[in-house]
Amino acid sequence: MKPADIKAALQEAAKELNIDKIGFAAADPFDELKERLRKHRKAGYESGFEEPDLEKRTDPQKSLPGARSIIAIALAYPTKMDNAPVSKPGAYRGVFCRASWGEDYHHVLKRKLEALRRKLVEWVPDAKAEIMVDTGALSDRAVAERAGIGWSGKNTSIITPEFGSRVYLGEMLTDVYLPPDQPIENACGECTACLDACPTGALVGPGQLNSQACLAYLTQTKGFLAEEYRDKLGNFLYGFETCQAVCPYNRGKNFTHHPEFQPEAENVKPLLKPLLHMSNRQFRQRFGSMAGSWRGKKPIQRNAIIALGRYRDRTAVPDLVRLLEEDPRPVIRGTAAWALGRIGGGEAAEALNRAQEVEPDEQVAVEIEHAIEMCRMRETADHRTYREA
Numbered sequence: 001m002k003p004a005d006i007k008a009a010l011q012e013a014a015k016e017l018n019i020d021k022i023g024f025a026a027a028d029p030f031d032e033l034k035e036r037l038r039k040h041r042k043a044g045y046e047s048g049f050e051e052p053d054l055e056k057r058t059d060p061q062k063s064l065p066g067a068r069s070i071i072a073i074a075l076a077y078p079t080k081m082d083n084a085p086v087s088k089p090g091a092y093r094g095v096f097c098r099a100s101w102g103e104d105y106h107h108v109l110k111r112k113l114e115a116l117r118r119k120l121v122e123w124v125p126d127a128k129a130e131i132m133v134d135t136g137a138l139s140d141r142a143v144a145e146r147a148g149i150g151w152s153g154k155n156t157s158i159i160t161p162e163f164g165s166r167v168y169l170g171e172m173l174t175d176v177y178l179p180p181d182q183p184i185e186n187a188c189g190e191c192t193a194c195l196d197a198c199p200t201g202a203l204v205g206p207g208q209l210n211s212q213a214c215l216a217y218l219t220q221t222k223g224f225l226a227e228e229y230r231d232k233l234g235n236f237l238y239g240f241e242t243c244q245a246v247c248p249y250n251r252g253k254n255f256t257h258h259p260e261f262q263p264e265a266e267n268v269k270p271l272l273k274p275l276l277h278m279s280n281r282q283f284r285q286r287f288g289s290m291a292g293s294w295r296g297k298k299p300i301q302r303n304a305i306i307a308l309g310r311y312r313d314r315t316a317v318p319d320l321v322r323l324l325e326e327d328p329r330p331v332i333r334g335t336a337a338w339a340l341g342r343i344g345g346g347e348a349a350e351a352l353n354r355a356q357e358v359e360p361d362e363q364v365a366v367e368i369e370h371a372i373e374m375c376r377m378r379e380t381a382d383h384r385t386y387r388e389a
């Protein structure tokens with residue numbers, strides 16, 4: 001088969017496989033990206049989740065010697081949920097970002113790419129191919145950009161004219177030559193909605209993200225969340241969305257044609273309190289098939305505690321006291337102390353005072369001290385309001 005015919009056949013196969021976009025790029029080195037990545041690293045903007053070897057990140061030959069083409073795909077995911085459960089006092093809920101709705105996208109995209117690989121091998125029996133979705137060495141966005149899937153937005157996401165930026169990306173490197181597509185023009189124009197809306201200023205410039213300040217990243221860390229970010233997290237348990245939510249290219253978009261990405265409402269918007277005492281097994285059973293489970297239960301529980309503190313949910317005090325007194329993980333005890341300080345009241349204050357006597361961990365002890373101070377300030381404020389009323 002001629003290269004153009006193989007390409008056309010792959011495009012046809014992609015339609016049958018319910019792949020929303022397919023694009024083709026040359027497997028040349030990503031020299032411009034390499035320079036950007038160097039600067040990104042030097043500035044301390046990396047998240048640590050990226051492939052560390054910049055040669056591997058930018059030279060497809062390192063992943064597949066002899067690579068000539070890259071086949072890039074994109075799948076759109078939904079943004080709206082039918083019958084979303086409502087968060088209410090005493091029964092507050094957290095949320096997983098939309099990129100974690102339904103089945104883990106890594107599996108879904110890999111299955112589609114495997115099916116494309118099987119087709120390719122039918123037509124070119126000795127074809128070599130290497131599939132990547134998120135965890136591969138290459139920058140999925142740089143590949144998608146070169147293959148004409150979308151442009152690289154000021155929020156750093158790939159934006160497709162048809163589906164906006166709520167698309168997952170994946171690619172297949174191959175040693176088969178396939179005629180490349182052209183990149184599409186950047187259509188952000190004068191808009192700066194994402195830069196203006198980012199609550200932490202993590203978007204330090206158009207297309208440049210300081211991951212260390214990005215709430216999407218911070219929801220995934222396992223240590224203490226710096227206090228300055230706790231109020232900005234809202235009720236997010238995993239990932240964050242503001243720079244996508246405000247983008248005009250996402251307005252009104254909701255694609256529901258991939259049954260795999262349909263969310264299980266109770267799992268993507270779970271009640272917060274029951275999350276606090278889950279065993280590892282319960283966590284895996286309930287959340288294990290979602291992309292948002294990859295860092296384990298600790299960050300999710302820490303974020304749930306923060307959300308309860310922010311909601312000032314008094315009904316959560318007994319659960320938080322139990323964590324403060326019994327949980328073996330300092331991050332969980334310390335964050336529970338913060339939440340108790342936020343909620344305040346006699347029961348919280350007494351538990352904090354008791355914990356102060358016995359807490360062995362230095363960082364947790366500092367959190368407890370701050371929390372006691374918060375309780376005092378709250379009490380004084382409440383008294384003042386009472387006297388003035």
Ligand code: B12
Pocket residue numbers: 033036037040047049050097098099133134135136137138139140141142143145152155156157158159165166167168169170206207208209211214216217238239240241243244
């Ligand atoms: C590390 C990582 C993160 C980190 C860092 C993100 C970042 N912007 O760098 C954190 C944890 C914060 C994160 C968050 C999210 N992520 Co993420 N993440 C990745 C991962 C594994 C590597 C990205 C990376 O290397 N970043 C370093 C930067 C420098 O490289 P890059 O983003 O690839 O580079 C592009 C642009 O940033 C731009 N660029 C870079 N430097 C510069 C400099 C200038 C001057 C300019 C103009 C442009 C520019 O050019 C590159 C080509 O487009 C990729 C998967 C992969 N293997 O590529 C997924 C990936 C980027 N993530 C994805 C998703 C869905 C998300 C979230 C939406 C999830 C969520 N809701 O929380 C958020 C979005 C936050 C955001 N604005 O990026 C998708 C993006 C899909 C899309 N449409 O773009 C990817 C591709 C996974 C996938 N296969 O679908 N992610």
Ligand code: SF4
Pocket residue numbers: 153154155156187188189191192193194195243246247248249
């Ligand atoms: S919000 Fe505006 S500037 Fe940001 S990515 Fe979307 S169109 Fe581009």
